[in-house]
Amino acid sequence: MxxxxxxxxxxxxxxxxxxxxxxxxxxxxxxxxxxxxxxxxxxxxxxxxxxxxxxxxxxxxxxxxxxxxxxxxxxxxxxxxxxxxxxxxxxxxxxxxxxxxxxxxxxxRGVAPERFETRVLAWLWLRSSRGVLHALRDTGAAQHYRYPLLEALSNGETLNEFAWLQLMTGRGWLEPGVLLDRIRLCGSCGSGRLNYVDVCPECRALDIARQPSLHCFTCGHVAPQAQFLKDGLLLCPNCLTRLRHIGSDYDRPLENYSCRSCQAFFVDAAVEARCLDCGESHAPDKLQVREVRDYRLAEAGLLRCREGFDASPMDDEAFGRLNLLSQRRFFEALDWQLQLVRRYRTPPFALLGLGFVNRRETLARLGEMRGQALIDGLVERVQEAVRDADRCCRLSEEVLWLLLPHTDAAGLAALRQRLTQGAERIAGEGLDIEVRQIGFVAPDELVDQEDAQLLLARLGGLLG
CATH class of the missing domain: 3.40.50 (Rossmann fold)
Structure with missing residues (x-):
């Protein structure tokens, strides 16, 4: 009960x-x-x-x-x-x-989360805007960071946390937050326990030392300074020339390091990253670089949590009746329309954006259940206004785009008026939600070299 x-x-x-x-x-x-x-x-x-x-x-x-x-x-x-x-x-x-x-x-849709990804998304969804997947720095972890929530929800399953987060980000379900750290990992075992050591650039030996050396101008011989000292004088061990004046008889070369294994002299040592777990050695630029961030639900993740994980995103009870396209397919259709109208100037088409401005406030005031019923009512008004040939895309929970083929400025104005009247009827029922509109008509409003993504970004900025 x-x-x-x-x-x-x-x-x-x-x-x-x-x-x-x-x-x-x-x-x-x-x-x-x-x-x-x-x-x-x-x-x-x-x-x-x-x-x-x-x-x-x-x-x-x-x-x-x-x-x-x-x-x-x-x-x-x-x-x-x-x-x-x-x-x-x-x-x-x-x-x-x-x-x-x-x-x-x-x-x-009321189905309990059973798979690992649904459990994680459910935890974030239940916290609304406060749900964050936090990274925790842990010196005991091989990769220096761990995600306690993923560990708690994994049911003991073996999990590559970073790979899973990349997968969820690629799907658009999670979005990365502020960059917390950037770590480098062994290319063989993925461990972050690395020891950076200076080695000889010739033989890669570890036994090197900083050792002052001299350079004889007479014969060009370079050797450690100790080899030039004999009976309190500086003598070249190669040509036996007495070295009196630095700069004219000899100088100190830049090579201040020597290798005790191969006797090589060099200016700077090479650097190797040696994994303390598997023992492999890597050049620093060959290590895996990984960014550590917190994560939260993205817009696509929010939609998926609401629409269900076992059905297509286009099967939503309300929005599924609007000939919804995925974001990628909608961009492709819009790009095709733009190419046609640029080449032939006909037939015209229109684009209409609808923004539910105070959706979050309305849901907070009315509650999730009643608020979603209000959104569904608005969708029904939109459905009454659009044609079978029109296509829609829901880029987020607040923004809906309508692609209207064979529609000129007059047709777009008539559609906007019908939608405004539908929104006013909803408001007249005591459920106040503000619907903002932005329109575009081609070829009249075409901008050179503007593709679908740039067009929607520009109009989305005006839509707010």
Missing amino acids: TTSSPRIALLARSPSTLPGLEAECFTGLAALQAASVYDVLLLDLPGAVAGTALRGLRLDPRYRFSLIYCTQDQDAWCTALGDGQPPADLAGITPLWRLWRERLALFN
Whole structure:
């Protein structure tokens, strides 16, 4: 049976309560996990202890996605696995939990996340804009960084975290955040435990030393300075010339290093990166370079979480009726129209962008369920206005583009008027959402050398 208020548990070192909060207190993690499942957890523990408890809770399938707040100081594990500190007014936990529950019902059309990628995206989706996949610096890890959330949701599966993140980024489901670090890894085993050593550039030996040397101008001989010293005088060991004046009889060459293995002299030593795990040696420019970043859900990931993972993105119950194209196919169709109209100047076509400006605010005010019903109503108005030959593309949850073949300026104006009237009818029903429009007609508004991607970027800036 659903309830309007969450069941809250408090994990603390000693029996205690927080002011203004009704919660059952536990003094040990084992006792909490042995009890019935709670909706929201509060960890009233020091940061390091809370981080350890969080790891245990995220490994528990019952609390994998739950809201878990740390009330005291937080360490890096708390940041990576928790939901931050609770609201200053603890009564604010209830609306946050209700929003969490609504988003859970919307995720993947109500289908529980089973595969690894769906579990990760579900965790981020349930946190809305606050969901971040944090990287944690760990000197014990072979690659110096780890992603605790991926480890907790992997169910013990062997996982190449960086490769998986690149795959998800390539699909457009995740987007990288601020660059945290740039690391270099062994090309053989992928370890970041590297020792950079100076070696002889001739024989690659490690036994080199900085040693002053002299250069005889008479015969050109170069040797360590000690070999020129004889009975308190400077004598060339090769031609036995007495060296009196630096600059005229001899000088000090730039080669200040010598190799004890091959006796070579050189200016600068070569540098090798030797892997401490597999023992392989690499030139520094041959190492794998990897950027370490935090990640969050991208627009395509948000759409996929809402539309479902087992169906095509074009099968969405509302938007699927609009002849939706993927972003790549929409760009191809638009590029083709641009090429045709540039070459033949006919037939004309139009492009219309629709931006749901205050969508996020509306969803926050009405709730996820009612807000999505409002969006579906707007889509139905759009469906009534477009033709079967028109094509659409949803670049994000806020922006919809319509490609209208054989449409001139007058036809575009008539369509915009119909859409405006439909939006006004929605607003008249007490569900206020602002729909902004931007139009383009070809060949009248063509810009030289502007392709589909540049055109949509330019119009998108005007659409806001």
